[in-house]
Amino acid sequence: MSLTEYQAGTTFPGRIGRTIGESDAAWPKPNRAEAGAPNVVYIVLDDTGYGQFGCYGSPINTPNLDRLAQNGLLYTNMHTTALCSPSRSCMLTGRSHHSNGMACITEGSTGFPGSNGAIPFENGFLSEMLLPHGYATYCIGKWHLTPAEQISAAGPYDRWPLGRGFERYYGFLGGDTHQYYPDLVFDNHQVEPPKTPEEGYHLTEDLADRAINFIADLKQVAPEKPFFLYFATGANHAPHQAPPEWAEKYRGKFDDGWDAYREKVFARQKELGIVSQDAVLSRHDPDVAQWEELSDDERRLYARMMEVFAGFFEHTDHQIGRLLDYLEETGQLDNTLIMVISDNGASAEGGPHGSVNENKFFNNIPDDLEQNLAAIDDLGGPKYFNHYPWGWTFAGNTPFRRWKRETYRGGVADGFIVHWPAGITARGEVRHQYGHVVDMVPTVLEALGVDPPAAVGGVTQSPIEGVSLAHTFNDETAASKHHTQYFEMFAHRALYHDGWRAVCPFPGTSFEEAGAGFGMLDLTEDRLRALDATGWELYHVDVDPAETNDLAEQERARLIEMIALWYTEAGKYNVLPLDSRGTMRFADPRPQISLPRETxxxxxxxxxxxxxxxxxxxxxxxxxxxxxxxxxxxxxxxxxxxxxxxxxxxxxxxxxxxxxxxxxxxxxxxxxxxxxxxxxxxxxxxxxxxxxxxxxxxxxxxxxxxxxxxxxxxxxxxxxxxxxxxxxxxxxxxxxxxxxxxxxxxxxxxxxxxxxxxxxxxxxxxxxxxxxxxxxxxxxxxxxxxxx
Structure with a gap:
């Protein structure tokens, strides 16, 4: 029996008589997607360096991510913000991180428009944009986009995943969590893990299970309804934890140290066409010890920490593979637009010696070698919140300089893979066009043929600030459309413009050379003026991707123009004031939902x-x-x-x-x-x-x-x-x-x-x-x- 349907809000097309027999029914049309609309999946890794993906030259086995690259596109010139919450806000809204109030992670928010930690409702999420087009929307894993003081049972819930367009959620709301004892939220309430570590529980496996279950729940009822899945693992953020057999695969693999790792990865990147044959590897970082100068105990400990990280990453890749296998077995993989991204470069939060407790970093407490050595046999298990040392951070970002929190390319250049066989004819190709995480939303919208909405939930929307990369899908020679991009994190600044990069590091090019560590120097107005006069570097990254040849003196006029352009972008996107305080920002008072009290x-x-x-x-x-x-x-x-x-x-x-x-x-x-x-x-x-x-x-x-x-x-x-x-x-x-x-x-x-x-x-x-x-x-x- 056919039904008459009409668009809600238009004139009722049926007939209404005095009795049912004299009347003809008509129904408001359900919200259905266009026939053949693809699924969309974001796979968001945490703290994963450019040189840690197998398909980017790493010796770490990532066969499932590699197969996405082999059957899709691998981008060499994709960028993030240098920190997790800011990058995630960009990839979900298509707006810059300061436009989202996300200058820092939510715990480091301050009372200024570009850094208050509250993503404005005029900056709609991709989930909110796709709901009116008939999509189911699911969020799995790390969120870290709600103001830190709003993640309790008292709410408010309007900036939780279900308040920003996701229909179902399972994961953790904060920045990181224990892989064996996670802080879990299901929709809008806390839950306990379904198993204990002794029963074989691990968070990444749990997240993959939930993602598969959410999709299966949908498809058994509405097999033609597409979905948007935001799948954000806690990996590879500390704690680096995985069942011991995964780390054992790498026993002895890193005994030759981080410099040898860099050389091998860089050579492999040239073979893969990720960097040009004449590219130069960035220098040995002054903050990183020379491997051969370490004691036997240090080498043994640090190699083991890297073995555990590698096992953690391969274990994560395996869980991603389970999700991909499910999509393939159910006939959905080819018509699923998958984008894989890391939120920033590899993390230096383990300090120079590595850590068995990352919470020390957040409390300004140095690590102790003896304590770390005593934990060596239990690394990767539930007892320790471990993180490798700076040497592996710097190696993990091969070929680039520095790391997370800084705007050299080691902090902001990240792996990016796109896979969509039904929509992309190219297979296993490399793309060198410039991109930034703000470009992910407009790319999805163009691929789906969806216009950005004028309003979401009655709130007029701000303009999308990214540009689409969809024109590069089937044309490796297509010109870049993203010409200018500012960067700022903890007063570390950079600007990209048409193949050139200006960088103003703070507190300096390294902690050793600056004589100060992260967050130890306040950026005063006098210091800022001095930096703007003499502290900027200039690199022609189209030919020098690893920022090895500073052309600031030779190209002074160009540099001055780029500094001015940085300030133009800073004004446009609410970047100021600059704040270099590091972890001390965490101690700032913030508005609470209840008045101050002592009881x-x-x-x-x-x-x-x-x-x-x-x-x-x-x-x-x-x-x-x-x-x-x-x-x-x-x-x-x-x-x-x-x-x-x-x-x-x-x-x-x-x-x-x-x-x-x-x-x-x-x-x-x-x-x-x-x-x-x-x-x-x-x-x-x-x-x-x-x-x-x-x-x-x-x-x-x-x-x-x-x-x-x-x-x-x-x-x-x-x-x-x-x-x-x-x-x-x-x-x-x-x-x-x-x-x-x-x-x-x-x-x-x-x-x-x-x-x-x-x-x-x-x-x-x-x-x-x-x-x-x-x-x-x-x-x-x-x-x-x-x-x-």
């Missing part, structure tokens, strides 16, 4: 509270008071905040009250009551009172006097010489009644749920009252000493 009340059975909206206890006096009822033998976590890379936990074990402050995985400071807790209703309390000043730049939070109280009586006390200075941890927010995620302390195994009853837990950041007159005097003396 926070938490209850059992509720969702985990993310760090950015949890009680701020670092570097200040605070108390934690729990009203509980327990019987003999009850145990478990009363309240905790953090994970195995840092945090604190208040718990009952062996009948006694315990508190542990995990100082970024370096040491655990432990208090335990000297007497058992009697059964019944009890008040359990932890108090912390500073007795010194923090040294945040040196990675040291305030020292203080800590004590435990049972029903108002002190049952344990000690001085803590140091505490976490800036960030409690990656993964595992604040929660009552259990330890979500990985265990904060080695004294128990998560979740270690409390077996008694918790009425509530109150956290106060007001100064604690002195226990008695004598204690008040001691407190005054400690504070007086702290002011000396």
């Amino acid at each position: 926070y009340v938490y209850h059992p059975g509720t969702q985990v509270v993310p760090e950015n909206v949890a009680a701020k206890v670092l570097n200040r006096a605070h108390t934690i008071t729990a009203e509980v009822e327990l019987a003999a033998g009850d145990e478990g976590v009363v309240m905790c905040h953090g994970s195995n890379v840092g945090g604190y936990t208040l718990f009952v074990q062996d009948g006694k009250l315990h508190y542990v402050h995990n100082y970024v995985g370096v040491r655990e400071m432990h208090l335990a009551s000297d007497t058992p807790i009697p059964a019944g209703k009890r008040t359990l309390r932890y108090e912390f009172e500073p007795n010194g000043q923090p040294d945040v730049v040196a990675g040291k939070g305030t020292p203080g006097h800590a004590r435990l109280l049972l029903d108002g009586d002190v049952v344990a006390e000690a001085d803590f010489p140091v505490t976490i200075p800036l960030a409690i941890g990656i993964g595992g927010g604040l929660v009552v009644g259990r330890n979500a995620g990985s265990s904060i302390t080695e004294m128990y195994a998560a979740p270690y749920a409390f077996t008694g009853t918790i009425e509530k837990v109150t956290v106060s950041t007001a100064a604690p009252a002195a226990h008695d007159e004598e204690e008040a005097k001691r407190a005054e003396a400690r504070m007086a000493m702290a002011r000396q």
Whole structure:
């Protein structure tokens, strides 16, 4: 039986009589896509360098990404912003990162239009653009595009994936997460992983499962309905974690070091036509040790860290392959427009020696070689949040200079693969046209024959700022349409214009040469004027892709024009003011959904509270008071905040009250009551009172006097010489009644749920009252000493 359909909002074409027999029905037309409309898939890798993809010359096995390149197009001249949230905002909106308010990651937002971390609704997402054209829209994996203070259960939810045009979501909202104990959100609510690490759980496998399930759910009901899938792995961001058999494939493969790696990858890139035969490899980075000058222990450790990374990447490639296999088996692969991109170059967040706890980087704490060596046999497993050293970062970005967070090409030139057999006749070809992640949205829209919408959800849309690359799909000789592109990240600046690149590094060409590390120098107006006068470099990247020959003196007039053009672009896209503060930006106050307060009340059975909206206890006096009822033998976590890379936990074990402050995985400071807790209703309390000043730049939070109280009586006390200075941890927010995620302390195994009853837990950041007159005097003396 045929139906009469009409466009919603137009005149009803049927007939309405007084009875059903005298009437003819007509229906509003469902929102259907054009026949044969392709699926669209973004595969977004994290912190993956140009020279780490197998198809870009790396010895790391990436057969599934390679097959996309072999049956599609490999681009050699694609660029990002140098950091994750900014790049992701560009690839989903087609607007520049400062136009999106994404000068930095969301945690580093500041109160200026180009850096407030709130992507404006006039900058619609590709998901929002495709919904009216009959597409299903799915987001899987890393998001990191919601203001950090808005990712709790209190919302608001309008900048979560489901608020920006995605119909289903499964992944993590922050910048990174544990691969074995991830912070997971399903649609708009938190969930626990479906399995434990002991049962074989790994995040990337889980994400691939969910992506396949979402597509299968759709296609069994509406097989002709196309979908847009944004598939963003946590890999290859730290922690570099994968089942041990994947790393074992690479045992001994990197023993000859990072310089040998660079030479081999660069030679292979010439063979593949990725760089020209006369291209020159960038210099050995001054911040990177010479491999042959390292000790045997250092070489052994650093080689193992790279083996683990390589296994992590191959494991990720395998999960991507499962998704591709599913699309192929169901007859969808050929008519799916797939774009593979990394969000920035390889990451230097592991520091010069590598790290077994990346949270040290976020707290300005240097890594310790002995601690790292002690962890060597467990790297890649759930115990450590590991990251390789700078040498492998610099090698991973072969042939370019530097790395993530900086605007030399090592930070911003990234692998980019396009695969669409039904729409692209070329196979296995290389494309050298200039591109930037802002070009992905207009490329998709042109390929689909869709115009950018004038409005989304009633909000008039801003112009798309990228340009389409679709004209290059079947024409390797097509001219580049993207002529000018600015770059800025943490006051490190660059400008591309028609084959030339001007770069103004800050604090300098390397940390060694600048005499300062990341975020250690404030960019003053006087310093900026000096940089604009003498700090810019100039490269003809069409012939010198690795930025090896500075032509600033020979081409002074051109450089001056490009500096002026950078400022023109900066004004156009809300780039100013420049902010070089690095991790210190994380400490800036930001608007919260609730008014400032000193008292926070938490209850059992509720969702985990993310760090950015949890009680701020670092570097200040605070108390934690729990009203509980327990019987003999009850145990478990009363309240905790953090994970195995840092945090604190208040718990009952062996009948006694315990508190542990995990100082970024370096040491655990432990208090335990000297007497058992009697059964019944009890008040359990932890108090912390500073007795010194923090040294945040040196990675040291305030020292203080800590004590435990049972029903108002002190049952344990000690001085803590140091505490976490800036960030409690990656993964595992604040929660009552259990330890979500990985265990904060080695004294128990998560979740270690409390077996008694918790009425509530109150956290106060007001100064604690002195226990008695004598204690008040001691407190005054400690504070007086702290002011000396």
